[in-house]
Amino acid sequence: MGEFNVHRVRFFNYVPSGIRCVAYNNQSNRLAVSRTDGTVEIYNLSANYFQEKFFPGHESRATEALCWAKGQRLFSAGLNGEIIEYDLQALTIKYAVDAFGGPIWSMAASPSGSQLLVGCEDGSVKLFQITPDKIQFERNFDRQKSRILSLSWHPAGTHVAAGSIDYISVFDSKSGSAIGKMLVDRQYMGVSKRKCIIWGVAFLSDGTVISVDSAGKVQIWDSATGTLVKNHLVSNADVQSIAVSAQEDSFVVGTAEGTVFHFQLVSVTSSSSEKQWVRTKPFQHHTHDVRAVAHSPTALISGGTDTHLVIRPLMEKVEVKNYDAALRKITFPHRRLVSCAKKKQLLLFQFAHHLELWRLGSTVATGKNGDTLPLSKNADHLLHLKTKGPENIICSCISPCGGWIACSTASRFFLYRLNYEHDNISLQRVSKMPVFLRSALQILFSEDSTKLFVASNQGSLRVFRLLEGGFTHLHSFQPQSGTVQSMCLLAVSPDGNWLAASGTSAGVHVYNVKQLKLHCTVPAYNFPVTALAIAPNTNNLVIAHSDQQVFEYSIPDKQYTEWSRTVQKQGFHHLWLQRDTPITHISFHPKRPMHILLHDTYMFCLIDKSLPLPNDKTLLYNPLPPTNESDVIRRRTAHAFKISKKYKPLLFVDLLDEKTLVAVERPLDDIIAQLPPPIKKKKFGT
Amino acid sequence: MRLRTARWGLRTCRGRQSPGRPCLLRHSPCACGFRVRGQDGRRVPAARVMVQLRPRASRAPASASAMVDEGQPASEEEAGHGLLLGQPSSGAAAEPLEEDEEGDDEIDDEAPEELTFASAQAEAKEEERRVRETVRRDRALLKEKRKRREELFIEQKKRKLLPDTILEKLTTASQTSVKKSPGKLKEVNLQKKNEERGKGSDSKKAKVQKVQTVGQNKSYMAVRLKDQDLRDSRQEAAKAFIQNCLYGPGTNRTTVNKFLSLENKRLPMKKAAAQFLNNTWGSQRKQNAKRFTKRWMVRKMKTPKT
Numbered sequence: 001m002g003e004f005n006v007h008r009v010r011f012f013n014y015v016p017s018g019i020r021c022v023a024y025n026n027q028s029n030r031l032a033v034s035r036t037d038g039t040v041e042i043y044n045l046s047a048n049y050f051q052e053k054f055f056p057g058h059e060s061r062a063t064e065a066l067c068w069a070k071g072q073r074l075f076s077a078g079l080n081g082e083i084i085e086y087d088l089q090a091l092t093i094k095y096a097v098d099a100f101g102g103p104i105w106s107m108a109a110s111p112s113g114s115q116l117l118v119g120c121e122d123g124s125v126k127l128f129q130i131t132p133d134k135i136q137f138e139r140n141f142d143r144q145k146s147r148i149l150s151l152s153w154h155p156a157g158t159h160v161a162a163g164s165i166d167y168i169s170v171f172d173s174k175s176g177s178a179i180g181k182m183l184v185d186r187q188y189m190g191v192s193k194r195k196c197i198i199w200g201v202a203f204l205s206d207g208t209v210i211s212v213d214s215a216g217k218v219q220i221w222d223s224a225t226g227t228l229v230k231n232h233l234v235s236n237a238d239v240q241s242i243a244v245s246a247q248e249d250s251f252v253v254g255t256a257e258g259t260v261f262h263f264q265l266v267s268v269t270s271s272s273s274e275k276q277w278v279r280t281k282p283f284q285h286h287t288h289d290v291r292a293v294a295h296s297p298t299a300l301i302s303g304g305t306d307t308h309l310v311i312r313p314l315m316e317k318v319e320v321k322n323y324d325a326a327l328r329k330i331t332f333p334h335r336r337l338v339s340c341a342k343k344k345q346l347l348l349f350q351f352a353h354h355l356e357l358w359r360l361g362s363t364v365a366t367g368k369n370g371d372t373l374p375l376s377k378n379a380d381h382l383l384h385l386k387t388k389g390p391e392n393i394i395c396s397c398i399s400p401c402g403g404w405i406a407c408s409t410a411s412r413f414f415l416y417r418l419n420y421e422h423d424n425i426s427l428q429r430v431s432k433m434p435v436f437l438r439s440a441l442q443i444l445f446s447e448d449s450t451k452l453f454v455a456s457n458q459g460s461l462r463v464f465r466l467l468e469g470g471f472t473h474l475h476s477f478q479p480q481s482g483t484v485q486s487m488c489l490l491a492v493s494p495d496g497n498w499l500a501a502s503g504t505s506a507g508v509h510v511y512n513v514k515q516l517k518l519h520c521t522v523p524a525y526n527f528p529v530t531a532l533a534i535a536p537n538t539n540n541l542v543i544a545h546s547d548q549q550v551f552e553y554s555i556p557d558k559q560y561t562e563w564s565r566t567v568q569k570q571g572f573h574h575l576w577l578q579r580d581t582p583i584t585h586i587s588f589h590p591k592r593p594m595h596i597l598l599h600d601t602y603m604f605c606l607i608d609k610s611l612p613l614p615n616d617k618t619l620l621y622n623p624l625p626p627t628n629e630s631d632v633i634r635r636r637t638a639h640a641f642k643i644s645k646k647y648k649p650l651l652f653v654d655l656l657d658e659k660t661l662v663a664v665e666r667p668l669d670d671i672i673a674q675l676p677p678p679i680k681k682k683k684f685g686t
Numbered sequence: 687m688r689l690r691t692a693r694w695g696l697r698t699c700r701g702r703q704s705p706g707r708p709c710l711l712r713h714s715p716c717a718c719g720f721r722v723r724g725q726d727g728r729r730v731p732a733a734r735v736m737v738q739l740r741p742r743a744s745r746a747p748a749s750a751s752a753m754v755d756e757g758q759p760a761s762e763e764e765a766g767h768g769l770l771l772g773q774p775s776s777g778a779a780a781e782p783l784e785e786d787e788e789g790d791d792e793i794d795d796e797a798p799e800e801l802t803f804a805s806a807q808a809e810a811k812e813e814e815r816r817v818r819e820t821v822r823r824d825r826a827l828l829k830e831k832r833k834r835r836e837e838l839f840i841e842q843k844k845r846k847l848l849p850d851t852i853l854e855k856l857t858t859a860s861q862t863s864v865k866k867s868p869g870k871l872k873e874v875n876l877q878k879k880n881e882e883r884g885k886g887s888d889s890k891k892a893k894v895q896k897v898q899t900v901g902q903n904k905s906y907m908a909v910r911l912k913d914q915d916l917r918d919s920r921q922e923a924a925k926a927f928i929q930n931c932l933y934g935p936g937t938n939r940t941t942v943n944k945f946l947s948l949e950n951k952r953l954p955m956k957k958a959a960a961q962f963l964n965n966t967w968g969s970q971r972k973q974n975a976k977r978f979t980k981r982w983m984v985r986k987m988k989t990p991k992t
Binding site: 062080103121147193236238256287672673675678679680681683686 | 942944
């Protein structure tokens with residue numbers, strides 16, 4: 001494998017934003033997650049829980065509600081008073097409609113999927129009709145005294161329950177009049193000055209309404225008579241979210257202490273037909289408030305202020321009890337936020353509103369395996385580049401020579417020229433942008449830094465030539481065929497001849513850059529691509545998919561390589577396929593064509609194609625055996641996958657030169673240290 | 687001092703005195719059951735008794751002293767009864783005025799005066815003249831007032847309008863702009879250009895009429911609404927509401943440090959808190975120290991060149 005000096009980088013201060021809303025779509029098994037900075041991410045739960053698409057955030061868009069409607073349409077509403085529809089094919093926002101009720105606190109789609117109900121700050125509940133291309137305001141329901149914080153439709157679509165402050169109102173959806181009002185106690189068996197905020201309501205088909213409020217109670221009401229049936233006190237802090245399963249036999253609630261409770265409809269005695277709601281399982285997977293929960297047919301999904309997305313499959317619902325039924329915790333991003341300029345040893349970090357450029361430190365000392373070498377020169381923070389405007393940055397890149405930085409938001413494209421004199425750095429912005437270059441999904445520079453490749457969200461791929469003062473447009477490749485499956489990924493070959501682009505359902509397209517035409521298409525695979533890279537010299541395209549499959553495709557020969565066919569015949573090791581996190585970056589050794597370096601969040605691996613492949617019986621993770629073992633044993637246990645779990649959690653690993661690696665880590669404690677305050681827990685003895 | 691200008695009215699004690707005591711007021715027979723006797727002991731006929739009621743407030747201080755003076759004879763009179771009437775400074779209770787009663791008697795007993803025609807005529811003429819004079823004076827005063835008011839208005843109007851020089855400039859500017867095409871507004875001589883407008887506007891947006899700050903003192907500035915950040919007060923209120931609900935007073939929140947250190951406290955070997963070290967302490971001093979060390983090293987490298 002070789003000996004490397006590893007730059008362990010921990011100065012990337014990456015803090016994800018907390019999860020605010022979660023919406024599950026049963027038909028496509030997709031999960032839409034919206035965060036506090038306005039980002040909306042779509043996870044494909046059947047493709048190994050991979051984050052396929054995302055819509056970048058906006059400072060003024062504080063999303064408070066998210067829902068799916070008929071025909072795979074995604075709507076969100078927030079405190080700026082607008083209802084936004086997202087275009088999942090073009091990966092943009094279709095339109096934003098102002099509801100004229102002030103900030104919107106809650107939104108619910110009718111069970112038929114053709115109507116949308118919105119609860120506003122001024123106490124009004126507004127009904128919108130979903131037309132094929134837009135939404136149309138239909139009617140206002142009776143106006144209530146205080147803000148409507150939660151909404152729920154009856155499964156038949158006849159009634160609506162709306163939770164407000166200190167009371168729940170039930171409306172008739174045909175006429176819009178309030179037919180009942182249920183007053184909620186401020187505290188469980190007590191008096192309190194603090195108002196009781198009904199964070200969530202759920203309407204069941206037999207007319208029961210389940211409400212969760214800020215006093216920590218889960219209450220079950222009968223909407224026909226307006227009386228309280230059952231009262232469960234589950235927590236001392238707020239209970240902030242509720243989700244009911246489609247069969248209405250179980251629901252899940254999330255509290256501010258980070259606990260998620262599962263309630264089930266259980267018969268009173270084993271023989272009787274009478275059933276009641278019983279709290280069955282508590283789960284403590286979060287440290288901070290759980291502000292959103294969802295219930296899929298087989299799993300409980302929760303997300304909150306501590307930025308983790310936790311998917312807990314329910315054992316009684318899962319048919320096959322294999323590794324798929326394990327807990328999934330998604331914390332780190334599924335795409336690359338770090339770019340590296342290898343020659344100058346520069347790292348570019350992408351944040352939501354700014355970019356940071358760092359130069360790595362250097363050392364002159366040497367040591368043995370496992371030593372920590374002292375730095376003779378510390379890492380240098382060269383540049384802090386803020387983007388103008390309220391939008392978040394979608395993607396960014398630095399050229400391999402370190403002379404150009406490009407980044408893009410949803411409406412603007414920025415290109416900067418960097419000059420280095422001794423230790424100083426000077427920045428110059430390229431101001432003349434072509435009109436058609438508005439936003440980019442992915443940016444890539446060629447190896448010799450003369451060309452810029454931009455994948456825009458209209459589906460087209462543009463090639464620009466970089467000149468000293470600016471850049472000129474060379475060519476646009478036509479929009480790729482097939483529907484957009486996930487975010488576009490780009491890879492360019494080191495000799496500059498080939499460009500690979502993924503993201504559509506048609507497969508990975510390979511273009512000839514010199515002749516500016518499509519060369520070939522790698523056959524489509526039903527899992528989305530997570531990482532893409534082209535090897536030097538051999539021009540083999542290495543593709544990693546979200547189900548942990550790795551393919552190698554030879555571009556000049558237009559077919560899979562021998563090694564790839566062998567791997568597919570034998571299959572990967574079962575531990576390799578059971579990894580949770582996707583591979584986000586692939587790179588190569590300049591002198592050794594048989595080596596592939598790839599990494600995911602908890603390991604990095606050097607695949608040596610010359611060594612034999614491991615079968616299911618061999619140990620996959622075998623670190624270096626002690627030197628007193630005989631050579632024979634070492635040769636017998638050695639296999640192609642050399643995995644190291646020394647540095648984790650990893651955000652980026654790359655080979656700087658033949659003897660140096662850089663590993664950008666982000667310890668979880670550093671993220672937690674910057675989160676908002678959690679609820680106090682009193683423990684005995686502290 | 688006689689109070690001729692005092693008000694008159696029929697006086698009565700209104701039966702407020704207790705039946706057993708003598709009524710101190712002189713009045714006609716009423717519920718108190720006492721007959722009033724005049725100063726000379728004669729019985730006073732009811733109709734002719736005049737009572738001095740409360741004097742007006744404006745004259746209260748003057749009347750107070752006067753009443754106090756008058757109060758003396760009154761009190762002297764009733765001193766015989768063994769009571770003293772306290773006189774309030776304003777609003778005196780109804781009290782008798784003996785002097786005018788005597789005056790009335792005098793007027794009644796004496797014969798009327800003799801007046802000649804000439805003197806009466808003279809007096810009437812005098813009267814007329816005086817009246818005419820007063821009317822004329824009033825009219826003149828009114829006219830004066832009106833004139834002054836008109837002048838004031840004119841003055842104010844003049845102040846409101848801009849000085850003439852600038853008005854001229856404006857009229858010429860508007861004329862020239864009308865003559866030329868709308869896109870050539872830059873050629874007009876303006877006194878002061880707003881920086882915002884200069885940056886943002888170009889010939890494409892020439893429809894927007896540029897505001898010319900013509901004031902001498904430049905006390906205001908025109909800005910574009912697009913450049914200001916519009917703060918939606920309802921959105922801010924909503925954000926404040928949710929912040930208050932979740933993190934405001936009454937919520938049981940703790941810091942992340944304390945939350946993560948709970949376990950450290952319960953371990954058999956107690957450890958320090960999760961964020962025990964404050965790495966941001968003294969950052970400026972550390973930077974200075976680093977710079978000093980660098981400079982010192984450079985100096986050290988240079989000097990031992992023996």
